[in-house]
Amino acid sequence: MTTPPAGAGFETSELHGRPIRRFRVAVSVGAMALAWARQDNAAAGSAVVTDREVYPLGRLGDPWSGPPETTLACAVVLRPKLPPHLADAVWLVGGLALTEGVEAASGRRLGTWWPDRVVDANDGQTVGVVKAEVQLGPGSVRSAVLTMRVDLERLGMGIDERDNLIDASATALDRAARWLDQGTDGCNEAVAAYQRRCGLLGSRVKISLLPKGETRGVARGVDGTAQLEVVSATGMVERVTIDMLRRLEVVDGER
Amino acid sequence: MSDGAVEVARAFVAAVAWGEHRRVWDLLGREGRRTVLRVAVGRGMDETLAARLGDETATTKESDTFLADLVNGLRADLAGADLDSMGYQDDPLGSEGGRAWILLTAPMPDILGGDVPVGTVELAAEDGTWRVERLSPRPAP
Numbered sequence: 068m069t070t071p072p073a074g075a076g077f078e079t080s081e082l083h084g085r086p087i088r089r090f091r092v093a094v095s096v097g098a099m100a101l102a103w104a105r106q107d108n109a110a111a112g113s114a115v116v117t118d119r120e121v122y123p124l125g126r127l128g129d130p131w132s133g134p135p136e137t138t139l140a141c142a143v144v145l146r147p148k149l150p151p152h153l154a155d156a157v158w159l160v161g162g163l164a165l166t167e168g169v170e171a172a173s174g175r176r177l178g179t180w181w182p183d184r185v186v187d188a189n190d191g192q193t194v195g196v197v198k199a200e201v202q203l204g205p206g207s208v209r210s211a212v213l214t215m216r217v218d219l220e221r222l223g224m225g226i227d228e229r230d231n232l233i234d235a236s237a238t239a240l241d242r243a244a245r246w247l248d249q250g251t252d253g254c255n256e257a258v259a260a261y262q263r264r265c266g267l268l269g270s271r272v273k274i275s276l277l278p279k280g281e282t283r284g285v286a287r288g289v290d291g292t293a294q295l296e297v298v299s300a301t302g303m304v305e306r307v308t309i310d311m312l313r314r315l316e317v318v319d320g321e322r
Numbered sequence: 323m324s325d326g327a328v329e330v331a332r333a334f335v336a337a338v339a340w341g342e343h344r345r346v347w348d349l350l351g352r353e354g355r356r357t358v359l360r361v362a363v364g365r366g367m368d369e370t371l372a373a374r375l376g377d378e379t380a381t382t383k384e385s386d387t388f389l390a391d392l393v394n395g396l397r398a399d400l401a402g403a404d405l406d407s408m409g410y411q412d413d414p415l416g417s418e419g420g421r422a423w424i425l426l427t428a429p430m431p432d433i434l435g436g437d438v439p440v441g442t443v444e445l446a447a448e449d450g451t452w453r454v455e456r457l458s459p460r461p462a463p
Contacts, residue, residue: 299341
């Protein structure tokens, strides 16, 4: 099925050539985009936007706390040519794209924060989050949906600026997503760009792990598979995947 | 002298928490090192590697790998305890000439029974300083 039936509950339009489905209300933009990708074979770059999400959940089911009236919620379908072991690079590309797009639209200086946040570069407050949901096919990534949520009020932006923000962020995502089609070299470039914007690096961190356990050290970098490298004062290096992360806390003081 | 033992126990737990693998090894005493290597051999480590680790002639990569495993094993022993608010008490029943037992406790309000023991660090005096012989995730009997 490629044409929405009458009364499907959304409008289909285009924004600068990008197919967009707009819902007044939806369970979540990510769920709608996943369904579009799976059932209707949505093309790469297709986007879903809604005025109100019923369950705006991020990584690990973390609920988005911003009120719908001042939230931009948008999900974009990607179809990167990625092997499964590099699938988590989608998180980095998403975070980087949202940072660049929102920065371009708002004029605010922003940064990334591994693995899923966009923060104000001045005060470290979260202004947006991303969530990557990857669908695997035989030996490769079949599709990915990148959900982006932005706190417009914190950015000093009005709801009428949503479309500009969607356009800027999705365009930045199209640009960054090209790296995902270039294999390991492309992912390394994406990682390098992400690290240049990541405010977490160099911080002393305490990380609670899934299913259990804890690790501590200095966040040194992010590698090509989106793992955070944590290094101790004596040089012990640990790598934390996004799946392993329960909670991350920046710790003050010397160690 | 047991004040020094408390500080060494505290430093040892902090080194485990912060992944300071070489500091963990430095704070282990001779018997403690023999014990961890014996356990490692029992779990399949090559005995010649264990010998090199014991006399510190192993390569950096070999020792880094072994010590990282050691740290993660010790972290598992301390799992569930809040390492930042842990209490350290000199256990007078266990401490005697040349040896000290430091009780690790988790803080609890008195109304709930007071601090809860979560482990023990056994230390021995070596060459004028305290060194760790054993970390037990349960309190000493």
